[in-house]
Amino acid sequence: MGVSIPVPVSGAALRAGVLEAVVLGGHLLLYPTGIRPEKPAATGGKDLGRPPVLLVHGFTDNRSVFVLLRRTLAAGGRRHVEAYNYSPFTRDLRVTARHLARRVEELCERTGQERVDLVGHSLGGLVGRYFVQCLGGAARVRTLVTLGTPHSGTRVAPFMDAHPLVRQMRPDSEVMAELRAPAPGCRTRCVAFWSEFDELMDPTETARIEHPDLRAENVQVTGIGHLALPAHPAVTAAVRRALDGPAPAALASLGDSASVA
DSSP, rough: OEEOOOOOOHHHHHHHHHHHHHHHHHHHHHHHGGGGGGOEEEEEEETOSSOOOEEEOOTTGGGGGHHHHHHHHHHOSOOOEEEEEOTTOOHHHHHHHHHHHHHHHHHHHTTSOOOEEEEEEEEHHHHHHHHHSSGGGGTTEEEEESSOOOTTTOOOOOTTTTTTTHHHHSSHHHHHHHHSSSTTTTTOOOEEEETTTOTTSSSSSGOOOOOOOSSEEEEEEOOOTOOOTTOOOOHHHHHHHHHHOOOHHHHHHHTTTOEEE
């Protein structure tokens, strides 16, 4: 199943490039504010009627990338939202996924909830999927949303293959082989946002989830690059709707800008 969210632009590629530059500038300013891990907040046992949301950033990034998305998801006190910072020195996606598993358990215990929603940007989405699919995380994760995540591996930037994490994101890596393996009984709902202007996805369709055992919905976004995915209002609103209920019905509420592919 696929959903398309076109963003009306003229000269889409140029517009996406300009938007990326603007988002990059803003993110560089905010980056220092997200270096330190977030201190988990007390929830006071308040049940907001929705699972808490945990945001997971991408490679060499931190939680500051989610400033706008977090504001959208938490608007009106509708849900409890936290961000997870993993170490910038991590060298193994699988180790990070195990750390994420502990953070999810802690969040469930602190909020009194049995399941959480995960939203991951880029590598963060891959960490979340590995947890769900390979480490039993489906029992704890209701919905996994990924933004520009190389689900089938990316061939971009071959000069960075010296970094072990980059090698794990290659199509022929052991991690990708594990994610291609059967995953019977996985009950987590997966929603993958992808864009044809995502410069870090090679090919761009790698940001789609194509697995016969997963409940996957792929949402195509037009006119938006990699860095802008967690910041663009059309995407943040669609993520909120995806977490509010099953797609594509929830996403279709965007109006004429959304259509089922």
